[in-house]
Amino acid sequence: MGDMLTYEAELLGMVKEYLRFGEFEETVKLFEKECKSKGKPIPKTSSNVLRDSKTLIIQKDLISSFEDGDMKVFFELWTEHIPAQIRDFDLLAQKLEFYLHI
Numbered sequence: 884m885g886d887m888l889t890y891e892a893e894l895l896g897m898v899k900e901y902l903r904f905g906e907f908e909e910t911v912k913l914f915e916k917e918c919k920s921k922g923k924p925i926p927k928t929s930s931n932v933l934r935d936s937k938t939l940i941i942q943k944d945l946i947s948s949f950e951d952g953d954m955k956v957f958f959e960l961w962t963e964h965i966p967a968q969i970r971d972f973d974l975l976a977q978k979l980e981f982y983l984h985i
Contacts, residue, residue: 896926904942949983957983 895918902911918925941964948957961980962970969976
């Protein structure tokens with residue numbers, strides 16, 4: 884059951900990150916409020932604006948190259964910005980990379 888809560892927190896964090904990426908600021912506020920009222924854990928995100936803006940640019944580049952079907956550029960960005968330690972040893976990252984190739 885503890886693993887389930889860990890995954891739930893990760894998933895909620897990903898939803899929040901996606902909403903921020905999509906610039907759904909009002910939705911993010913409501914999402915956080917509703918999670919708090921239901922006692923659902925959301926991992927804290929970094930508030931470093933410079934880092935966040937750089938991350939946002941990288942995410943947008945990854946998404947646009949993926950949506951454009953430019954897999955060469957996508958995986959060049961993937962390799963450049965996802966540390967080898969994560970790509971090689973994180974099972975979730977490996978699973979995601981596998982599905983990205985399909």
